[in-house]
Amino acid sequence: MKLIKNIQSIAKEVIRxxxxxxxxxxxLIxxxxxxxxxxxxxxxxRVVISGVGKSAIVGQKIVATLNSTGTPALFMHAADAIHGDLGMIQDNDIVLVISKSGDTAEIKMLVPLLKRINxxxxxMVSNRDSYLARNSQFVLHAQVSKEADPLNLAPTTSTSVTMALGDALAICLLEARGFTHDDFAKFHPGGSLGKRLYLKVCDIYPHNELPMVPASATLQEVILEMTSKRLGATAVKMADDQMIGIITDGDLRRMLKEHQGTRILTLTAADIMTKSPISVSPDEYAVKALEIMQAKSITQLVVVEEGKVLGFVHLHDLLREGLV
Known part of the structure; x- marks a missing residue:
């Protein structure tokens, strides 16, 4: 095997x-x-995208991007079009043909057939003077002077440019359609990406127990509540169930450090708690709860609605859902 001494410089030159x-x-925009x-x-x-070779592969990626961002699209291989796939084109569709040269045999066979069905x-072509460009109503100029390989043959720079131009087209269409976060979530329900888009705090906290003590609870009662519910925290409430604070493992450690001897035995939940703790609404997205935890370096959030405690969401819950 030939030893290549300048691998890093070659890689950098390709990317440059x-x-x-x-x-x-x-x-050119x-x-x-x-x-x-x-x-x-x-x-x-719909947008029907066609091409051959590497252009066909890039076209399939652009189709996927368009579909996921609100523009209906499908792929038709240029070679298969003459064997029946032209039948997939409907009256209002627009056909986007990708070709670097715009003069290949497959393209010259496809274009007259497309013109025949009006x-x-x-x-999407590098050469504006090509057969494809001259016979199309619109041209997306994907100009490339040279491929990145030393032979100037392998589709490298040209595929990168075509991909980027397709992304630009898709995002402009997304903006023009007013495509929203919720729209995106509808098209991406699976996997961790889907959960980031639709999973809410209210989908998580009901699966956890609700540790909660009155303000008058003793230290022993606080510790028993925290350990039995296994969330490392407990809410502190008034008689009307309004939350006034939260006690975490960290609060207990600080209390033990600040107080010595028998004084500890007389402390109540109100003496130990953190007032006005960071909370989250049940309608908030779970990924937002994760961002809060990461920003504040905490492992749980109390879920509150109109001042009342509904439950807790823990970092472990978000880990289990694959959001981290």
Whole structure:
């Protein structure tokens, strides 16, 4: 096996070239790009993306991004289109064809078929003078002067640029549609990402016991409540169940350090508690509760609604749900 001494410099050069190409296409975002966005929004149909080779693979990724951000899309391989897949195109659809050169045999066969069914075409192409660009109503200019490989053959820089342009298109459409956090959650219900988007505190705290003592509770009663409910904390309430504080393991340690001898035996929950503790609403997203815990370096939050304690959410709950 040949020993390559400059692996790191080669890797850095590839990334540098791709980064420069991405920077250059920023200047190519113009009125025509904006017109493409409006054409898709006003079509009332889907975006059908087509291509061959690496362009086909990138096209499938763009389809997935569009679908997950509120723009219905599907993929049609250019080679399969002539064998029946053209039938998937509906009247209001827009076809986006991806090709670096815009002059391959497959593209030259596909374009006349698309024109025959009178469908609006968008070309995502590096060469604006290509057959594909000349025969499309809109052009997304994915200009690339050179691939990152020394032979200038392997699709590298061109696929990065195409991917970025597809992302830009998807996010512009997302913004234009007013796509919200809740919309995103509907399309991503699975896995840890889905839980981050829809799981709320009210989905978690009812599974935990509710440790709670009156303000007059003795130290022994406080410790028994905390240990029996296994959450490392207990809420402190008034007679009307309004929360006035919380006692954690940390509060107990501070109390033992500050007080000595028999004085400890006379302390009540009101003497030990932390007043106005950090709390969370039952309707808050669980990931927000996690952010609060991380920011405050705490392991549990008391769940409060209109001043009344409903329960606790613990860091272990969020770990179990895969949010950490």
């Amino acid at each position: 070239q791709e980064a420069e190409a991405l920077h250059k296409i920023i200047e 113009d009125d025509e790009f904006e017109n493409c966005v409006y054409a898709i929004l006003n079509s009332g149909g 469908v609006t075409m968008i070309a």
